[in-house]
Amino acid sequence: MEIVKEKYVKLTVLEKQKYIKLIKDKFERELAKRLHLTRVSAPLFVTKESGLQDDLNGVERRVGFDILKDGKELEVVQSLAKWKRFALAKYHIPMHKGIYTDMTAIRRDDLMDELHSIYVDQWDWEKVISKEDRTISYLKQTVIDIVKAIVATSKFVSRKGFKGVKLSDKVHFITSEELLKMYPDKTPKEREYEIVKKYKTVFIIGIGGALSDGKPHDLRAPDYDDWTLNGDLIFYHEVLDTPLEVSSMGIRVDKEKLLEQIKITKKKERLEYDFHKGIISETLPLSIGGGIGQSRLCELLLGRAHIGEVQASYWDEETLKACKEKGIELL
Numbered sequence: 001m002e003i004v005k006e007k008y009v010k011l012t013v014l015e016k017q018k019y020i021k022l023i024k025d026k027f028e029r030e031l032a033k034r035l036h037l038t039r040v041s042a043p044l045f046v047t048k049e050s051g052l053q054d055d056l057n058g059v060e061r062r063v064g065f066d067i068l069k070d071g072k073e074l075e076v077v078q079s080l081a082k083w084k085r086f087a088l089a090k091y092h093i094p095m096h097k098g099i100y101t102d103m104t105a106i107r108r109d110d111l112m113d114e115l116h117s118i119y120v121d122q123w124d125w126e127k128v129i130s131k132e133d134r135t136i137s138y139l140k141q142t143v144i145d146i147v148k149a150i151v152a153t154s155k156f157v158s159r160k161g162f163k164g165v166k167l168s169d170k171v172h173f174i175t176s177e178e179l180l181k182m183y184p185d186k187t188p189k190e191r192e193y194e195i196v197k198k199y200k201t202v203f204i205i206g207i208g209g210a211l212s213d214g215k216p217h218d219l220r221a222p223d224y225d226d227w228t229l230n231g232d233l234i235f236y237h238e239v240l241d242t243p244l245e246v247s248s249m250g251i252r253v254d255k256e257k258l259l260e261q262i263k264i265t266k267k268k269e270r271l272e273y274d275f276h277k278g279i280i281s282e283t284l285p286l287s288i289g290g291g292i293g294q295s296r297l298c299e300l301l302l303g304r305a306h307i308g309e310v311q312a313s314y315w316d317e318e319t320l321k322a323c324k325e326k327g328i329e330l331l
Helices: 013-035 082-091 136-159 177-180 186-199 253-263 270-273 274-279 294-301 317-326
Strands: 037-039 045-047 064-066 074-078 098-106 119-128 171-174 201-205 223-235 244-252 287-293
Touching: 013 037, 013 098, 013 119, 013 136, 013 294, 064 274, 064 294, 074 098, 074 186, 082 098, 082 186, 082 274, 082 287, 082 294, 098 287, 098 317, 136 223, 136 287, 136 294, 177 186, 177 201, 177 317, 186 223, 186 244, 223 253, 223 294, 244 253, 253 274, 270 274, 287 294
Parallel strands: 037 098, 171 201
Antiparallel strands: 045 074, 064 074, 098 119, 119 287, 201 223, 223 244, 244 287
16 A cells, blocks of 8 residues: 555544535535436345346345335345336436435455455436437547536535645546557556556546457446446545546447347346346437446545545555554544
8 A cells, every 4th residue: 555645644533524425415416417307216226136236247246135015036236227227217207317326335345455445335326318418529528527517516515624735637548449558558447557657637528448469448237337438537645646537427328239248248147137227118218327336526625545534444454454554544
């Protein structure tokens, strides 16, 4: 754990809690206003057979349990990417309006380091769009709106007393293929570091599909994002001199893209789920959506050196010892 000490501002635990509350309240309002979203309640778990579980990269183990009432097998959600689209239809959300919710999850296979925890908290959001909106330009404008909400939140926190972080509201857009060609000898994570160190605020377009080297920039499940119309929003985190991904988002699959990506990944059995049937029958609306990490955003805006400074989670003894030696106080 290497810290750029001159960028790290000491805060007490109570000060951090105060600013976390300010950030979350302010950002929610900004996000809802700019994307025209209404807050809704969301499930912590879903049934296995519903097809609403988010498979993330397709390899993570889910946290499941059976209930006493009828022995039904339930799974803690890994995100709400599929549930949200289902909810848009159920709640009869009109065109160019959407929903957002607090999502909490347990991702048992996630890394545990300065940026990752097995406890996940994020704002999940989803918005109804038209066929004509399924474009790169619409995706980019949505990204710009989210970045404006983040920067407005940062400025708000600064006015409330914390003046440690300045963010760039100018977004550099680049495709994953362009990034590969710029840095062909580097890994995807190394490419991300190079581009975000240069431009500070970056959105990488096109996550999930194979690039010219035969490999994807990163893995994505085949049945929620259109791999050509999605991406990751990344900021440069000065305190750790590292890229910090705040959001993964995208325009969702339509019927054609669902069938294409299901074929590529050989996941044909998923087409038997009600969710997937709803996309094929076009009874589920076209949409755009994503997740925005709550603790990740707080870590960025407060210039923290460890995500455990802004969320209460489990940490192993090695992590606790390392943080103590660095003077980092975890919640």
